[in-house]
Amino acid sequence: MNNELLTLPQTELAALIESWGFPRFRAMQVYEWLHRHHCSTYDEMSNVPAAVRTQLAEAFPLDTFTLFDRQVSQDGTRKYVFKLNDERLVETVGMPTFNRDGSLDRLSVCISSQVGCPMACAFCATGREGFTRNLNAAELVQQVAYVQKDFDARVSNIVVMGQGEPFLNYDEVIRALRIMNSNDDLNIGARHITISTCGILKGINRLAEEPEQFTLAISLHSAVQATRDQLMPQGAQQTLPELKNALTHYIKRTNRRVSFEYLLIKGVNDSPRDLDALIEFCSGLLCHVNLLPMNPIEGSAYQPATAQTVSSWIDELSAHGIETSIRKSRGADIDGACGQLKNKLVSRETT
Template sequence: MNNILDLNLEELKEWMVSNGEKAFRAKQVFGWIYSNFIWDFDAMKNLSKNTKEKLKENFYVGIPRIVKKFKSKDDDTWKFLFKYPDGNIIESVVMKYKHGNSICVSTQVGCRMGCKFCASTIDGVIRDLTCGEILGQILAAQKEIEERISNIVLMGSGEPMDNFNNVLKFLKLVVADYTLNIGQRHITLSTCGIVPKIKELADENMQITLAISLHASNDAMRKNIMPIANKYSIKEVLDACKYYINKTNRRISFEYALVKGVNDSKESATELIGLLKPIMCHVNLIPVNEIKENDYEKSTCKNIHEFAELLKVSGIETTVRREMGSDINAACGQLRRDYISE
């Protein structure tokens, strides 16, 4: 039995024809799934009983089950814990903005990258999610909030570049007019910096936003925070970013989680300016999420402000991420760990 969400239109057309059906039936099926949120083949009214039976024998619509849902008291943020048929749990976050609804999706169950500030990586990676399992998070959340989701961030549990083939297929599926028709420029992919995959993504020449989890202003500091830095230096990561910019003409976003006493000094800001000044980029400063598994503390408001101002004065466009959903553990991996512990 296969998840029909893992198929693109051409693949489903081929299946239809090889099973004695007309190719156009594929688009009808996807219309029910993606436009009408009908996930039961028996409820697809313009299909014959015979076609429905064939579909049921071969496919299921892989929408994850919501096991817990939380709505923040402070803002328009929802956190979903989803369960897949094999029992694995992942989480997604929906954030409501003036410009539309954004969803932060997971790309793996767990993560193998080992970044010290992240809860989702503590127990390592269990498995990759398929493209259909990533898509299913959006469909489930959209039906639950009863509003269209127009922006996607691949920044939940997992490293997208560590699940490259499934993520790439997801990106191509989710922008298709027969699925969710989300514009490429409304999608952000966040990576800790797997250099060969950044270049491979650049060669696809998509118009998504690439976000690099940098979090340090020199290699020694980065190695202490992020194990991936032992494999790829900051220079190698930035060279790959320049390659991405040259290929796509898209600005890079750099994420920098400010940790008190670790990477939030004026010296670190000055060092960061030296690295990023020549690059077409934007810096997103993130007050670090405090988790019980480490002793990292959030930088003070004063330090955050001073750090941001130094970057802005130097000509680097900088924003400080608004903290959303802190009362529902909306930071990556926190809620999943709490649920599993229970």
């Protein structure tokens, strides 16, 4: 869908359609097709006159958003690669959670905010790709809308945790999340929408002032400065004390908990010293630690920490009153690591 049209407020859309000489109620019909049905072509607007559709097509040419590849995991996870208007590719993941009787409990979608990523994190397949461009709000919304249609089920949770650093595309990300949060659109509660950042201080401070109760997650991965700089070199200019100060302000301002994403990597960030540093960093913060299993990445020297290490970390963090969980690995049999499937497809296309 065209980004300008999708982000146009209903009042402005009504004024525009009236200026073209059509009744005001036609704007409501168009708005519903855009935000309730998430149509991908103007021809889908079956109750909108052809003359209105023609005007829309001339004023707002459609951007291409098509499925390039789709994989389905044994656990029900579906990974998508979409081709955008400029032939670039971007990944999205649909993650269903089932009840014991096999019925769907909830459907979470992990969306990308950029084509590639400028952060160059050492453990991330997307980081090897480099940065191409920001996604616009329509491209973010379309990821969720496509997954919802593909599962034929309502999306209940969104995580902006795919390719890219969302706070380096702040305005378009927030614009998209407001659309998804709107009662007129996907109607996903703000507390069920999580933004994951490498720790961009400006973005954290801006989010603290937003009226919506979006959830904040920090890709921490080490509370030892030298180790974190090694793993996340583009974040080295923002020190851990500066990050903790920003989070302290955020929590005080919003009274909302922060989640820390911590990928336990064998021999890199899983020592007793690393654990002590994490406990110290969490001290005084309203926070939760998500210990992440590591999906293997072809060509990477990094390996997952042992199950014994993971278990001891959970016990020790909990003993210090730090709420901790381990995220279940999803889609490991379908190129589960972020950027892995897309990079493999690009390599296949160019060889």
